[in-house]
Amino acid sequence: MPDPLQNMRHVRCALICVEAPLDDAGMPIALPRIFGKPAIFHQVKQLQRFGVSDIIISVDAVPAELPHLIEQLRVDGNNVRLMRSNGSAADAVGFQHPFLLISPDIWVDDVSLQDALRWKSNSVGIVDEEPANNRFERIDLNRRWSGIAVLEANFLQYSTSMPEGWNLASFLLRHALQLGAKEIAISQKRVTDGSLLKISNESEYEKVAATILSAGHELGVLESAIGALGHRLISPVSKTPWLPALVNYAPIALSLSSAGLAYANFPGWALALLISALCLDVFRQQIRSTEYFSKSKDYLRIAGQVIALATVATTLWRGGQTLSDAIFLTAIGSGLILMSHMAPTSRLVRLVSPLTVAILLIAGFAFGALALASKVSIAAILALNIWSLWQQQRTAGQLNSN
Numbered sequence: 001m002p003d004p005l006q007n008m009r010h011v012r013c014a015l016i017c018v019e020a021p022l023d024d025a026g027m028p029i030a031l032p033r034i035f036g037k038p039a040i041f042h043q044v045k046q047l048q049r050f051g052v053s054d055i056i057i058s059v060d061a062v063p064a065e066l067p068h069l070i071e072q073l074r075v076d077g078n079n080v081r082l083m084r085s086n087g088s089a090a091d092a093v094g095f096q097h098p099f100l101l102i103s104p105d106i107w108v109d110d111v112s113l114q115d116a117l118r119w120k121s122n123s124v125g126i127v128d129e130e131p132a133n134n135r136f137e138r139i140d141l142n143r144r145w146s147g148i149a150v151l152e153a154n155f156l157q158y159s160t161s162m163p164e165g166w167n168l169a170s171f172l173l174r175h176a177l178q179l180g181a182k183e184i185a186i187s188q189k190r191v192t193d194g195s196l197l198k199i200s201n202e203s204e205y206e207k208v209a210a211t212i213l214s215a216g217h218e219l220g221v222l223e224s225a226i227g228a229l230g231h232r233l234i235s236p237v238s239k240t241p242w243l244p245a246l247v248n249y250a251p252i253a254l255s256l257s258s259a260g261l262a263y264a265n266f267p268g269w270a271l272a273l274l275i276s277a278l279c280l281d282v283f284r285q286q287i288r289s290t291e292y293f294s295k296s297k298d299y300l301r302i303a304g305q306v307i308a309l310a311t312v313a314t315t316l317w318r319g320g321q322t323l324s325d326a327i328f329l330t331a332i333g334s335g336l337i338l339m340s341h342m343a344p345t346s347r348l349v350r351l352v353s354p355l356t357v358a359i360l361l362i363a364g365f366a367f368g369a370l371a372l373a374s375k376v377s378i379a380a381i382l383a384l385n386i387w388s389l390w391q392q393q394r395t396a397g398q399l400n401s402n
Contacts, residue, residue: 011117011150013054013099014047016040017169031063032199034209035290036238038065039199042208043102044073044080045292050113054079054095056156058168095153103137103169106147107208109195112186119150122181124173132191135198137170145173146186146196209234220353223282230283234290244287251281252300255307262314267370271362274311277304278355308354309334312361312374319370329374333357336381340388352381 018031018040031038044055057070057080066082073080098121108116116125125146127133136144147169155172162171190196194207209231237243254277262270281304288298309330316326340352357377364373 010119011098011100012052013056013095013097013153014052014102015056015058015095015099015156015172016043016047016102017104017167018057018059019104019167031065032205033235034205035234036236037290038069039107039205039208040066041069041073042290043107046110046113047100048073048078049292050110050117052100052117054097054099056081056083056095056099058083060084095156097153098150099153099155101149101151101169101172103145103147103173104167105199107197107199107211108148109211112190112195116148116150119184120182121150121152122176122179123184124149124176124181125186126183127186127191127196128188130188132188135200137173139173139177143183147198149173149176149181151176151181220350220356222351222355222359223353224350226279226282227286230286233283234286237287238290244291247280247284247287248300251277251284252304252307254280255304255311259307259311259314262311262318265318267315267319267365268362270311270315271358271365274308275355275358275362277308278358305354308358312358315361316371316374319365321371329378333374333378333381336378336385339385340381352384357381 031040033039034042040057044057047055055073055078057066059066059082062082062084070080070082100116119125125148126139127136127144127146129138129142129144133144136146138144149172151172155175158175159168159171162168186196194211197204197207199205199208237247254273258270258273258277261267261273281301285301312333313326313330316329317323321329334354337352337354337357360377361370361373364370364376
């Protein structure tokens with residue numbers, strides 16, 4: 001079967017140039033980190049996600065952690081290699097196909113990366129000479145290098161003639177320009193909105209972190225607030241080997257406990273544990289995002305969602321509803337939540353989530369009106385879905401009239 005991305009991905013190789021920080025004695029020290037892992041880890045994972053399977057990491061000096069990190073990145077048939085930028089000619093022969101060149105401390109978002117992977121060979125991304133671009137490498141009075149280029153495979157062979165003290169990325173850039181490489185203008189908007197970053201301080205690594213966490217996720221209002229808190233905890237948790245595993249299994253353990261308490265007719269404790277499980281699951285999803293598992297099938301989360309539904313149905317049943325009514329109310333509520341997630345068009349609709357419903361249910365239980373709270377929740381979600389659909393049709397009608 002043909003690859004549906006074949007026409008989209010022109011480049012499947014990449015050279016990432018890394019400038020390892022040095023201590024006072026000139027020895028390499030730890031690389032800059034995001035979420036407890038070197039920033040280079042996230043760059044490689046991003047490239048691999050878009051089909052770049054042959055990657056060389058070029059360094060002047062090798063930090064002690066880098067060889068082990070490269071072994072971790074050699075997964076699913078991906079080829080990740082280490083090259084000394086001042087190495088021999090044998091080291092310089094690396095690619096059989098055009099490759100993406102990435103300058104040190106450059107971060108591009110997914111959209112910009114996909115665009116670059118479609119460039120033809122010998123193309124160099126250029127940004128204008130503006131104050132906002134003063135950290136990008138200068139080419140001349142009017143142009144600066146964006147930090148990304150696509151070069152022919154044989155360009156690495158030229159590195160054997162690189163003068164001492166030169167940066168490999170800069171050397172390859174100059175050589176490409178001398179050979180008449182095509183210049184591709186990068187929109188200034190991509191610099192100002194953070195799609196293209198020249199990272200030089202911790203706050204900009206935080207911007208990259210936010211990009212990693214937000215990729216592919218549309219969180220509800222309450223979940224976003226919890227995620228903002230969880231963002232601060234990811235780095236310390238990631239540095240402790242056993243904590244990520246604990247966070248991975250804690251939500252399902254809490255969900256199972258909540259189902260047991262619901263069956264034992266402790267509805268308040270059951271709903272409290274369910275809320276805890278849903279909150280912790282937000283943090284769990286953030287951890288998975290930093291490990292780049294978010295695209296894979298998450299069977300633990302699916303199991304947790306099924307158990308959460310069982311907890312709600314059991315709580316309603318033990319609270320006085322017939323078993324059929326409890327199952328019916330739970331099914332209707334979950335279906336309406338799924339509908340609201342298909343088109344989260346406003347902040348108001350984004351209030352709809354399993355966490356919101358669980359909070360409404362425990363509030364209803366506290367006031368002795370659990371059954372009423374469940375029915376009010378369903379009515380409110382239905383009203384929000386109808387309002388959202390009406391807003392969409394109204395907007396579409398206005399566009400058609402124009």
